Amino acid sequence: PAGEGGVRAPKDVADLLDKWDLYIGPVVVSGLGAGVPGRADKVFREDAMDVLLAGQNLIDRLPEEELHKQVDKNLERVVKSETGNHGFERLESIEQVIRLAGQAGTFDFAGEFGVRGSISSLMDRSAQLALAAGLLALKDAKIPLVRHYKRSTTGKMIPTSWALPASLQNETGVIMATAWPGLESLIEDVSRYFTHKYAGKPQKLVWEMYDRMLGAVKDPADRKALTDWYVETRASLPEAGGEGDVYKFSRSFLFRVLALGHAQTAQFIRAKGPCTQVNAACASTTQAVGIAEDWIRTGRCKRVLVVSADDITNPNMMSWLGTGFLASGAATTKDVVSEAALPFDRRRNGMIIGMGASALVIEDGRKAQERGVTPLAELLASQFENSAYHVTRLSTRHVAETMDRLVAKAEKRYGLRRSDIAAKMLFMSHETYTPAQGGSSAAEVEALKSTFGADTPKVVVTNTKGFTGHSMGASLEDVIAIRAMNAGKLPPIANYKEPDPNLAGITLSKGGAYDCEFALRLGAGFGSQIAMTLMRRTWKEGAALRVDAPRHQAWLAAVSGHANPELEVVHNTLRLKDAGAPTRATEGDEEAGTPHPIPLPQAGEGAKAPSLPLPRSGEGGVRAHLDEAAVTKEIVALVTQKTGYPAEMLELDQLAACFSSGVRPSS
Numbered sequence: 001p002a003g004e005g006g007v008r009a010p011k012d013v014a015d016l017l018d019k020w021d022l023y024i025g026p027v028v029v030s031g032l033g034a035g036v037p038g039r040a041d042k043v044f045r046e047d048a049m050d051v052l053l054a055g056q057n058l059i060d061r062l063p064e065e066e067l068h069k070q071v072d073k074n075l076e077r078v079v080k081s082e083t084g085n086h087g088f089e090r091l092e093s094i095e096q097v098i099r100l101a102g103q104a105g106t107f108d109f110a111g112e113f114g115v116r117g118s119i120s121s122l123m124d125r126s127a128q129l130a131l132a133a134g135l136l137a138l139k140d141a142k143i144p145l146v147r148h149y150k151r152s153t154t155g156k157m158i159p160t161s162w163a164l165p166a167s168l169q170n171e172t173g174v175i176m177a178t179a180w181p182g183l184e185s186l187i188e189d190v191s192r193y194f195t196h197k198y199a200g201k202p203q204k205l206v207w208e209m210y211d212r213m214l215g216a217v218k219d220p221a222d223r224k225a226l227t228d229w230y231v232e233t234r235a236s237l238p239e240a241g242g243e244g245d246v247y248k249f250s251r252s253f254l255f256r257v258l259a260l261g262h263a264q265t266a267q268f269i270r271a272k273g274p275c276t277q278v279n280a281a282c283a284s285t286t287q288a289v290g291i292a293e294d295w296i297r298t299g300r301c302k303r304v305l306v307v308s309a310d311d312i313t314n315p316n317m318m319s320w321l322g323t324g325f326l327a328s329g330a331a332t333t334k335d336v337v338s339e340a341a342l343p344f345d346r347r348r349n350g351m352i353i354g355m356g357a358s359a360l361v362i363e364d365g366r367k368a369q370e371r372g373v374t375p376l377a378e379l380l381a382s383q384f385e386n387s388a389y390h391v392t393r394l395s396t397r398h399v400a401e402t403m404d405r406l407v408a409k410a411e412k413r414y415g416l417r418r419s420d421i422a423a424k425m426l427f428m429s430h431e432t433y434t435p436a437q438g439g440s441s442a443a444e445v446e447a448l449k450s451t452f453g454a455d456t457p458k459v460v461v462t463n464t465k466g467f468t469g470h471s472m473g474a475s476l477e478d479v480i481a482i483r484a485m486n487a488g489k490l491p492p493i494a495n496y497k498e499p500d501p502n503l504a505g506i507t508l509s510k511g512g513a514y515d516c517e518f519a520l521r522l523g524a525g526f527g528s529q530i531a532m533t534l535m536r537r538t539w540k541e542g543a544a545l546r547v548d549a550p551r552h553q554a555w556l557a558a559v560s561g562h563a564n565p566e567l568e569v570v571h572n573t574l575r576l577k578d579a580g581a582p583t584r585a586t587e588g589d590e591e592a593g594t595p596h597p598i599p600l601p602q603a604g605e606g607a608k609a610p611s612l613p614l615p616r617s618g619e620g621g622v623r624a625h626l627d628e629a630a631v632t633k634e635i636v637a638l639v640t641q642k643t644g645y646p647a648e649m650l651e652l653d654q655l656a657a658c659f660s661s662g663v664r665p666s667s
Contacts, residue, residue, distance in 0.1 A: 021299025026365030028375035031141025035357035037102030067094035069319035078329030102354025102469030114571030127261030129309035129357040137359035139574035157581035163270035165559035173273035176262035177284035177308035179473030185256035196247035273301035281525025284473035290382030303363035310472035348433040354469025372551030387528035400450035422455035425518035428481040466494025
């Protein structure tokens with residue numbers, strides 16, 4: 001198409017692209033959001049990305065209670081050896097278990113993001129974290145939510161929800177990337193059930209045994225010893241719950257354990273384009289970025305909100321999934337961060353588990369231009385494949401081949417040369433500092449050398465897992481790579497002291513100022529899953545303003561229906577101030593259009609007149625003029641109480657239709 005990259009496609013080619021809804025122009029990243037570990041602060045702190053660029057450690061020691069939970073699993077773990085002569089070791093003490101992790105700090109979904117309990121109660125923790133990151137990314141992309149209105153049966157416009165502007169809804173898709181969706185809710189409910197069912201029984205049995213034995217023992221010393229035994233044993237048993245701890249099966253169980261985070265995000269912002277969840281293990285977010293590019297280029301949508309989250313270090317999941325990584329031999333058991341978090345270091349001995357959330361707004365470059373917003377980066381190429389090799393180990397050869405295909409694609413599309421790219425590129429590594437045998441670092445170094453040859457030392461290699469631990473499918477690296485280009489800074493390699501001669505020939509970041517124009521990101525996951533992206537910087541801090549204010553204001557007026565729209569940030573969400581119902585119709589807004597009243601039965605169609613007299617003004621305290629919003633709230637609350645369905649699942653028009661036909665409302 002004309003005007004894109006300075007190239008004008010021949011008319012017959014342009015017609016063909018239009019016929020098949022294909023797009024070959026720039027695909028850009030216009031917004032980022034991130035939540036990071038660190039128990040001392042909020043997950044979604046204001047400087048979440050910048051603390052990583054500064055190389056701040058966000059890994060903490062696990063509470064002692066979590067260490068004992070791992071020992072209690074009766075595990076024989078794999079002990080890996082550099083020579084490949086692996087062995088097994090039975091866990092008997094807390095010195096043998098995982099003792100460090102990147103753990104979540106404060107996360108107040110309602111207080112920080114304004115999501116009411118009736119919505120959050122249907123969401124797993126990973127879905128909550130992902131939506132929060134998504135709202136931050138939309139704010140960064142300068143895409144506000146707007147107040148929508150619905151015409152009542154009386155013709156009055158009443159406010160409904162905050163959502164994307166109507167003209168953006170059908171063209172916006174959502175992808176959620178996560179490795180462990182719904183599992184936290186499942187483990188939490190199962191744990192509560194068994195605690196309720198069995199917690200009090202061991203105490204009762206021990207008491208009965210103690211009582212019988214005490215009745216049979218006469219010697220005072222023996223009775224004292226028996227009593228001491230009982231006190232010590234009882235203290236080690238789980239406490240029986242009180243009335244408030246009685247387990248009741250939750251009506252929201254299915255919605256929390258089902259992988260619905262993508263759909264719940266779409267529903268919250270009313271994004272009506274394609275919507276799915278991706279699980280490529282620890283390559284999930286990078287693969288989701290590639291899928292987003294494909295959706296945009298094939299005309300499925302103009303914009304994709306990629307959201308990701310995983311939190312497996314919380315108390316419900318750590319003892320199970322942490323013990324799982326321990327069993328595989330992949331995790332370190334060191335308890336000092338500087339001796340455990342060792343990317344690319346010869347001393348590396350196992351990874352540290354972490355948590356995190358990230359989000360990217362990826363879109364057709366023309367859409368960012370319409371808003372008057374300069375993108376953060378351009379997605380030059382993406383590649384995601386499977387090595388069909390091993391459940392945990394990487395195929396070095398296939399990783400190298402995949403990287404070569406990625407770079408060759410960018411060269412072919414944009415006339416670039418890999419030698420020129422290497423001279424101005426950062427490589428955001430996946431390196432998890434697992435033991436050298438079968439680890440990620442060797443495959444990454446070999447891929448760089450195979451792809452860039454003699455120019456490999458020009459590439460600056462950086463890593464964030466040394467500061468956060470491994471955030472699983474919610475890779476923070478995808479957003480940090482772009483943020484690093486924009487800020488002109490890179491984090492150092494954490495705790496790096498002893499070079500590994502097997503990894504020679506690469507340049508590791510020392511931290512601080514690095515002016516990189518390109519970013520190559522590699523993500524790898526269990527099951528031989530590989531995903532890569534190559535980005536080019538389109539904006540740098542201090543170079544120019546990101547937003548063309550007059551153009552953005554004109555765009556806001558066009559999508560809101562208001563002549564002078566004003567922006568505000570409420571609960572970390574960019575919004576247009578509510579100025580009442582639009583003064584003119586906005587394109588695509590169904591709720592502000594003509595209402596579709598439910599047809600009532602006419603005379604002769606079996607309809608009967610009401611048998612009860614209608615109350616008159618002043619009788620029985622009934623007001624002559626009731627507030628419609630208040631009546632709606634009361635009706636929904638009543639139906640929720642009687643049926644058990646959550647309020648957000650109920651629509652007033654649907655209820656009216658059901659009641660008029662005598663049908664019980666259902667989902």
